[in-house]
Amino acid sequence: MARSDSEFNPDLLLAHKLPETRSSYNERDVAIYALGIGACGQDAVDSDELKFVYHENGQEHIQVLPTFVSLFSLGSLTDGLDLPGFKYDPSLLLHGQQYIEVYRPLPSKASLINKVSLAGLQDKGKAAILEIETRSYEQGSDELLCMNRTTVFLRGAGGFSNSSKPFSYKNYPSNQGLAVKIPQTQPSSALLYRLSGDYNPLHSDPNVAKLAGFPRPILHGLCTLGFAIKAIIKCICKGDPSAVKTISGRFLATVFPGETLITEMWLQGLRVIYQTKVKERNKAVLSGYVDIRGLSSSL
Numbered sequence: 354m355a356r357s358d359s360e361f362n363p364d365l366l367l368a369h370k371l372p373e374t375r376s377s378y379n380e381r382d383v384a385i386y387a388l389g390i391g392a393c394g395q396d397a398v399d400s401d402e403l404k405f406v407y408h409e410n411g412q413e414h415i416q417v418l419p420t421f422v423s424l425f426s427l428g429s430l431t432d433g434l435d436l437p438g439f440k441y442d443p444s445l446l447l448h449g450q451q452y453i454e455v456y457r458p459l460p461s462k463a464s465l466i467n468k469v470s471l472a473g474l475q476d477k478g479k480a481a482i483l484e485i486e487t488r489s490y491e492q493g494s495d496e497l498l499c500m501n502r503t504t505v506f507l508r509g510a511g512g513f514s515n516s517s518k519p520f521s522y523k524n525y526p527s528n529q530g531l532a533v534k535i536p537q538t539q540p541s542s543a544l545l546y547r548l549s550g551d552y553n554p555l556h557s558d559p560n561v562a563k564l565a566g567f568p569r570p571i572l573h574g575l576c577t578l579g580f581a582i583k584a585i586i587k588c589i590c591k592g593d594p595s596a597v598k599t600i601s602g603r604f605l606a607t608v609f610p611g612e613t614l615i616t617e618m619w620l621q622g623l624r625v626i627y628q629t630k631v632k633e634r635n636k637a638v639l640s641g642y643v644d645i646r647g648l649s650s651s652l
């Protein structure tokens with residue numbers, strides 16, 4: 354892996370105000386996203402999943418999976434990594450965690466205003482951790498639709514503060530039985546998923562992947578998250594995507610397109626604890642929790 358030639362000035366970085374961004378999506382975007390996380394991947398008429406890609410039974414709108422909102426954080430940094438007090442090699446960046454809150458039913462098309470802020474910065478010695486919060490509103494509405502907190506793990510960028518008291522900032526408070534096999538990812542999964550808007554060549558270009566220290570392109574973290582949460586919606590929420598209130602996930606290890614993902618889940622009250630493993634390597638790659646609004650009485 355190449356050494357990072359990074360420079361951090363936490364005071365400058367945290368004082369920087371990030372601009373609002375605008376974005377929009379339509380039903381085609383919603384369907385392409387669902388296909389990218391494997392909806393109907395094993396069965397084109399899957400009765401639990403057709404509604405995410407097609408107007409099943411004449412339904413008026415395609416239903417939106419809650420992890421779709423993770424795409425709203427992709428354009429958070431309009432100037433890429435060009436931030437004051439921050440110099441970093443983007444090829445060494447890995448997605449560390451994703452936290453999502455969905456406040457209202459998701460429309461199948463919308464124009465959005467995204468308010469972006471830096472929510473955290475930590476010096477972990479060998480790495481720096483940066484957290485970016487994106488609060489999304491429908492244009493013309495004062496009501497918050499959803500919130501994403503994206504944690505990026507910046508390899509080689511730690512050690513910018515006093516090692517006896519490493520820099521740590523966060524602007525928010527810190528907070529059995531069911532197992533399901535998720536259909537395996539496809540060798541082309543990252544190539545399809547990138548069409549939802551994350552064109553980082555780490556996921557498609559073998560040379561870029563090698564420079565970043567991987568034998569071949571790796572799967573987008575948010576694609577793995579989408580697979581896992583879709584399984585929870587199927588198994589626990591009886592197929593109802595609007596039952597999901599909050600999603601939290603930490604990416605523990607890389608996934609290669611084509612590997613089989615198995616998600617185990619445990620229901621504790623209205624919280625689902627989950628862990629996703631790559632079957633071929635018996636390796637945990639993602640863990641976290643999902644808070645749900647309620648369970649239907651027939652469960």
Ligand SMILES: CCCCCCCCCCCCC/C=C/C(=O)SCCNC(=O)CCNC(=O)[C@H](O)C(C)(C)COP(=O)(O)OP(=O)(O)OC[C@H]1O[C@@H](n2cnc3c(N)ncnc32)[C@H](O)[C@@H]1OP(=O)(O)O
Nearest residue numbers: 429447448449450477503505506572573574604605606607
């Ligand atoms: C300014 C730049 C921002 C740009 C942002 C743009 C907007 C948003 C876009 C976001 C998308 C970014 C691009 C997407 C890329 C991807 O999708 S990459 C694929 C998905 N991610 C992965 O595959 C990563 C898988 N995980 C790993 O490989 C490893 O877990 C790791 C991240 C390399 C860390 O492992 P390791 O170095 O062994 O760490 P540890 O020694 O275990 O721990 C050190 C400390 O770091 C904390 N930590 C560990 N893992 C994470 C994590 N995933 N997230 C957050 N924090 C982590 C850990 O707790 C340790 O801390 P302390 O306990 O305090 O010491």
